[in-house]
Amino acid sequence: MEALRRAACGLLFQHAQAALCCYDAGDRVLFWNAAYPAFFPEVAAHLRVGMHFLDSVTAFLRVQHPDVDAAEIEAGAAAALDRHRRLEGPLRYQRGDDGRWLELRMFPQPDGSRIKIWNDVTTAQMAPSEDLGMLELLTVGHVGLIVHDAQGRLVYTNSRYFSEMFLHVLTTLPDIRQRDAHATYWPRFHEMFDDAADYRALCERPDAGALAAPATLKARTGRWFRIAEQAWRGGIASVWTDVTDLLEREQALKAAYADMMALNIQLRDRAETDSLTGLPNRRRFDAVLSEAQARVDAGAGRVVGIVDVDHFKSVNDRFGHDIGDGVLIEVARCLRQGLVPGDVVARLGGEEFGVVLADVDGGAAFERAEDLRRRVEALACGDGRGGVVRVTVSIGLAPMARDVAVTDTVRTADLAMFQAKADGRNRVRAA
Structure with a gap:
C-alpha cells in the first residue's frame, strides 16, 4: 500500500489539479484524492473504500439513467469493467452534463493494482x-x-x-x-x-x-x-x-x-352541389361555363341550354311542395340520363336548369335538346294520391362563340327559352 501511495503522489506531481483514484488487483477502491469529488460528485457521493469497481459503476448508472431496466444497467457496468481492465493509452471523452473534456490515463502497478488519473483537457481540446x-x-x-x-x-x-x-x-x-x-x-x-x-x-x-x-x-x-x-x-x-x-x-x-x-x-x-337534386348548382355551372368558353376559344364547339319546367307553380299549388320537390328530382334525373359524356346539367334555382352540350353544332344541339324535352314529357311522377303528375319543359339554346362573353351567351339562351314558352311551351327554340 505504501508503495502505491508513493507512486500516486509522484503521478500527482506530474498531473496537478487532476482527479485520482486507486484500485487494488481485485478492482476494489483503495483511496482517491481531494480533486476526485470535484470531478465526479455523482460518483463520490456513494464511493466507499473497498467498494468494487463494478458496484460503483452500477450505482452511477442507476443515478444517471433511472428509467433504464436493471439488465441493461448491469450490461453497461460489465462493459465498463472490461474497459477498466483493458485500458491502454490515454482516452479522451466528453462529459454529458457540463460538456467538459476529460483525459483518462491508467497506470498499472507491479502488484496488479491500478491508478487512474483524469485531467480536464477542455482548453487543450479547443486549442x-x-x-x-x-x-x-x-x-x-x-x-x-x-x-x-x-x-x-x-x-x-x-x-x-x-x-x-x-x-x-x-x-x-x-x-x-x-x-x-x-x-x-x-x-x-x-x-x-x-x-x-x-x-x-x-x-x-x-x-x-x-x-x-x-x-x-x-x-x-x-x-x-x-x-x-x-x-x-x-x-x-x-x-x-x-x-x-x-x-x-x-x-x-x-x-x-x-x-x-x-x-x-x-x-x-x-x-357546388344542389342539395335537393344532387346536380351541380349555379356556382358550379358558372365555373363550367368558363371552362367551356376556354375550349371554344381553342376551337371546340359548345352550346348552352336553359331548361325551365312549364307551369311548375301550379304543381306546387295543387299537390304541395313535397310533390313539387319530387317532380324536380325526377326531372333532374331525366335530364342527367339524357346527356352524353362531356355534357353538363345543373340546377340554377327553382324549376330552372342549365345545360352545356359538348362538341356539337347548332343542328346536333337542337336534336339533343329535343331528346331531353321528349324524355321529360314522358315522365309520370306520383302525386301522393294514387295518381300521376306530368310536366313539360321549354328549352332555349345559344351557341358559345369566340369573343362573346359567357353572360351574353346565357342571356341569349334565356331569351330563346322565353320564346319557346311564348310559342306554346313544351318546345325547343334556338337563338
Missing part, C-alpha cells in the same frame, strides 16, 4: 482552430457523434452517443473501437435495428467509406435514427440523430393535411 467546428458538433446535446481516424481507430465520441442514445450498446463498445471494414463494422449494430431492407442495404454496400447520403434506420426500441457521415482528416465522422419525434410530427402533419384536403373537397362539393 486547434481547425477543430472548433468539430467541437461545436461534439457539444450539441441532441446528437450522437463518433469519429474514426484514417486507420479506423476510434478517436472521438460524445457522451450522448453511448449513454442516453445507445446505453445497451456499451456491451459491444470494445468490439467497435476499430472500424476496420464495413462488412464487420455495420453488422455489429444488428441487435439495435430492425432487419429492414434499408439496414441490409447499409450493411451490404460495397463502399467501406463514409455514407454517400444519410440513412434512416428504426431501432428495435421503436426509435428512428438518421445517420449522416462525411470524411474528416482522412477518417470518418458519423452523426447520429434521433429523429423519431420529427418523423412522428411529419406523419401527423401529412395526416392532418390529407384530412384537411378531404374536408376541403367535401366542403367544395357541398358548396
